Amino acid sequence: MEGLLANKTIVVMGVANRRSIAWGCAQEMEKQGATVIYTYNRERTLKRMTKLVGEEKADRMIQCDVASDESIQRAFQQIGEQFGQLDGVVHSVAFANPAELGGEMTDVSREGYALAQDVSAYSLIAVCRAAAPLLKNPASVVTMSYFGAERAIPNYNVMGVAKAALEANVRYLARDMGKNGVRVNAISAGALKTLAVTGIQGHGELLAMSKARTVDGKDVTIEEVGGTATFLMSDLSTGVTGDVIYVDKGVHLI
Template sequence: MSKLLDGKRIVIMGVANKRSIAWGCAQSLMDNGAEVILTYQNDRLKRQLDRIVPEGTTMIQCDVSEDENVEKTFNEIHEKFGNIDGVIHAIAYADKKTLEGGVIDVEKDGYNLAQDVSAYSFISVSRYASRIMNPSGSIATLTYMGSTRAIPSYNMMGVAKAALEANVRYIATDLGPKKIRVNAISAGAIKTLAVTGIKNHGDLLRESEARTVDGESVDTVQVGNVATFLMSDLSTGVTGDLIYADKGVHLLA
């Protein structure tokens, strides 16, 4: 029986461990027939991936802090495997001091770092990925509703996610003539490595779960299933959009 993503080659950027949303995306994509290529930032993260990924999974290093690294990564992918059909960008970062303080106290270096890794990297990834992407390709990123609401303790990351979502809209317009669609998934609060870096993250997780329509938090595979839809040909009419995968939390906030 054919699967939804048979014949699709998808790059997933940002898998940190088995609890990360990016890993939920990878699991769903692989279950639906995709050939998955994972990127990792450094050797420490690669060792973590070695423990969870199926044997034979392709992994390529990519530190998105420099455009040259991103360009090199996608050139390497193209040389080894040919064109790709999609990319999932699940990368965000702010230093501890910046995350713990309010936006009013954010210093310039912390602001620039958060924007660079969390928002600008999506521009860089989209630029170089689109050059080796088949028509009807798809690019998706991960965001959170702290981009449009002042979520307690989310602070500077909310500002960076707002920039990321604006990037999605403009890049969707830029890449539309190439038949490449660009979207964002606004995932609910899930206990990932990224969330545990947020001050009072336990309160955030409990409040989010209480506001779901069924009283249960969304999980990483459920978010991954939305990513599978966006990577598939079923979503060819969807671009420049934001799809919520939070079990309705955004309805009640």
């Protein structure tokens, strides 16, 4: 099937490198005909993204720091001025201090807890608020979660709590934004060797354990996650909202 997202304009937030889940989403969406707008956090991120995306798409790269309401508002104002209305937003952004991703939960600092919640969970609310005036009816917002939102994954700690908050945000946002034809969902992606995962202590063991629990003994790929995100951005998914969809090859079954 081709052209599933023809004539659709979608913002993808969180591309760090070619192993990023956000990159897998962007690539699959472009294959289906979408015009993808990329956001980046800082100048050094822009340099990497330009090499990845290509200088010919420089006008599609918009600076946005999700820890700043002003930056988010400015980014979506610029997007609106350049591209008009949007068909969707992919929010693939999360952060916690590496020091908070190890040891025991009681070791987590107040500041570290607040930072993880701010960047990983609250930012979805802030992004939806800024994007709302631009989103068409229908439109779609998709964010990225992980099984650590439900289970106590070793060393995931404060990020697991942030992902649980993120999934709750999805339900409440879906309820409130649905009246304007905007659906909000999360993808619970399997463990992937991304830049974010390498910040977790013992991430090698986590990846091996996840692979061993897949139903076919193979790792999920960013392309597979991107395929599900593409479906959720398409008009085929207009009946799906407030949900968490697993793309982990069955790891959550066991």
